Amino acid sequence: MNQWVKICELDDILPLGSRVIELPIGPVAIFRTSDDKVFAVLDECPHKQGPLSQGIVHDNSVTCPLHNWVIQLENGKAEAPDVGCVETFPVQLIDGDIHLSITVSLASSELIDG
């Protein structure tokens, strides 16, 4: 069963920035775009597990800092000619707070800076 869990406030993440939360399944990167959309993806590039949270956000995508693959944050897919996909997680803004949909057993996550 999934539930929505408050992660942080939108203002805790700079525009074009990110924050990482540690979950039992691995690090999850929360991204904020220049127009205040938020996305959550596993913080591991589908190429060689580079830290996407340290990449450059542009439009609704992030460029991996290691080998410059471009990952679409809405669906986790690498842009052509690269092929691969990173896991994405439902996220929403509620009254300025960022909420992530995670399974109940993972709800006691620990926040770390991203």
Ligand code: FES
């Ligand atoms: S690890 Fe991300 S492009 Fe290679």
